[in-house]
Amino acid sequence: MVALLQPAPPGGARLLGLGSYLPARSVGNDEFAARLDTDDGWIRTRVGVSTRRYAGSESVADMAVDAAGKALAAAGVVATGVDLVLLASCTLPSAVPGRAGEVATRLGAHAAGALDVNGACAGFCYGLAIAADAVRSGSARQVLVVGSERLTDWVDHGDRATAPIFGDGAGAAVVGPATHASTEIGPPAWGHDGSNPSIIEITRADPHLRMAGPAVYRWAIGLAPVARRACALAGIEPADLVAFVPHQANLRIVDALAAALQVPHVAVARDIVECGNTSAASVPIALSRLVERGQVRRGDPVLLLAFGAGLTYAGQVVRTP
Numbered sequence: 248m249v250a251l252l253q254p255a256p257p258g259g260a261r262l263l264g265l266g267s268y269l270p271a272r273s274v275g276n277d278e279f280a281a282r283l284d285t286d287d288g289w290i291r292t293r294v295g296v297s298t299r300r301y302a303g304s305e306s307v308a309d310m311a312v313d314a315a316g317k318a319l320a321a322a323g324v325v326a327t328g329v330d331l332v333l334l335a336s337c338t339l340p341s342a343v344p345g346r347a348g349e350v351a352t353r354l355g356a357h358a359a360g361a362l363d364v365n366g367a368c369a370g371f372c373y374g375l376a377i378a379a380d381a382v383r384s385g386s387a388r389q390v391l392v393v394g395s396e397r398l399t400d401w402v403d404h405g406d407r408a409t410a411p412i413f414g415d416g417a418g419a420a421v422v423g424p425a426t427h428a429s430t431e432i433g434p435p436a437w438g439h440d441g442s443n444p445s446i447i448e449i450t451r452a453d454p455h456l457r458m459a460g461p462a463v464y465r466w467a468i469g470l471a472p473v474a475r476r477a478c479a480l481a482g483i484e485p486a487d488l489v490a491f492v493p494h495q496a497n498l499r500i501v502d503a504l505a506a507a508l509q510v511p512h513v514a515v516a517r518d519i520v521e522c523g524n525t526s527a528a529s530v531p532i533a534l535s536r537l538v539e540r541g542q543v544r545r546g547d548p549v550l551l552l553a554f555g556a557g558l559t560y561a562g563q564v565v566r567t568p
């Protein structure tokens with residue numbers, strides 16, 4: 248018998264719970280200074296990283312399962328109630344298979360669809376937008392969105408221009424129906440500039456992350472209009488935000504975007520200082536930690552904005568679960 252589609256929920260979609268996973272090993276700048284032509288001062292002032300976490304034996308899927316389990320527990324949702332699992336990652340050990348199916352199986356989300364989203368550093372925000380639309384349309388009632396990355400598998404540990412920037416970790420969110428418009432996940436402001444995709448790349452010929460840093464930097468600090476568009480789509484003024492969670496690419500980029508938004512009272516996520524750049528995991532880790540630290544309260548409007556290889560970007564306003 249063909250299963251009937253569920254009726255669309257009356258409201259929209261909202262965040263139900265968040266979770267994150269950070270590997271135990273914390274790597275300080277001195278480890279780079281000891282083996283590369285660099286120093287703590289350069290890394291702190293040019294990138295903003297003091298420490299980053301390096302995974303040991305834990306895989307992208309292991310970290311995703313841990314973060315997702317915490318998000319489900321925070322949401323009070325059982326895995327069997329999840330209809331769709333979206334895994335955002337650009338550092339899987341293989342091109343095929345993806346790992347969303349493994350993550351869903353290990354969580355016990357046996358009835359869920361499972362899809363990998365490779366939007367590089369923007370992947371989580373794209374996944375969140377897809378999740379919200381799936382809930383709004385009624386094709387899924389509860390969706391798990393996870394960003395999980397092992398950048399340390401792909402960086403060139405001998406390249407001082409990239410190695411100190413990146414770290415490993417995972418963050419997750421459960422998305423479900425919203426019965427009130429004020430708890431809605433806002434529509435995404437998304438887009439791309441594919442005119443020069445090779446400025447961040449990992450290729451078959453050179454399986455290390457290569458980045459034309461200054462070019463990416465100039466592009467990223469120009470994304471404030473996208474942040475404003477995400478606010479406008481959600482019907483909110485930037486001044487009414489309680490927090491801003493941009494992709495943790497570089498502390499100078501975080502600060503430049505926050506300054507351009509002219510919201511000095513808003514809590515700005517600066518996880519890059521302690522976690523480095525964890526690509527698709529950076530936004531959900533930072534959002535999760537804002538909640539854990541009590542910097543945002545239930546229902547607070549928070550602007551997410553992620554950007555990276557491709558070049559692609561996506562952002563939306565969410566309400567803290």
Ligand code: UT7
Pocket residue numbers: 284285286289290293294368407408409411412447459460461462463464467495496497500524526554555556
């Ligand atoms: O997450 C995906 C999206 N990624 C981003 O958004 C990253 C965007 N880009 C950046 O964050 C920055 O461009 C970097 C952090 C990657 C680099 O910072 P920068 O201030 O743009 O440095 P640069 O590449 O222009 O290099 C300046 C100088 C160079 O030396 P010369 O040519 O001036 O002699 C580099 O060789 O700094 C040198 N340098 C270093 N020196 C000490 C580069 N890396 C290091 C280092 N230690 N680790």
